[in-house]
Amino acid sequence: MNTALDAARRLKELLAGTDKTTQTILRIAAAVFGGYVLTSSFLAALALLLTWPKAEVFFFSMLFPALVYPAAVLWAFAAPSAQRAWRDLLAASLLFSMLALLAAWVN
Numbered sequence: 001m002n003t004a005l006d007a008a009r010r011l012k013e014l015l016a017g018t019d020k021t022t023q024t025i026l027r028i029a030a031a032v033f034g035g036y037v038l039t040s041s042f043l044a045a046l047a048l049l050l051t052w053p054k055a056e057v058f059f060f061s062m063l064f065p066a067l068v069y070p071a072a073v074l075w076a077f078a079a080p081s082a083q084r085a086w087r088d089l090l091a092a093s094l095l096f097s098m099l100a101l102l103a104a105w106v107n
Helices: 002-016 020-049 054-061 065-078 082-106
Strands: none
Touching (some): 020 054, 065 082
16 A cells, blocks of 8 residues: 555656656647547446437437547646646546446446
């Protein structure tokens, strides 16, 4: 347990003290990968929470990637730091994943 906390502390210090190039690379990675994870978890939650017929849920859910993914990309570059961008995108993804699991469990 102690080594995991030490590793997390060292990673936090490393990310906080990096130069602009590394921060930009981390933001690009957050935008690409974090945006993808956020979009897919949002669509999974949406598809499982809607009680419409499957065809209607499919066509309705195809409207949202064009909104969710660009919003995640914008947030990755608008966040105060790359660490905050990663944290917020992954926290939102975790929230939508939990909603999807809860909806699957209830159904």
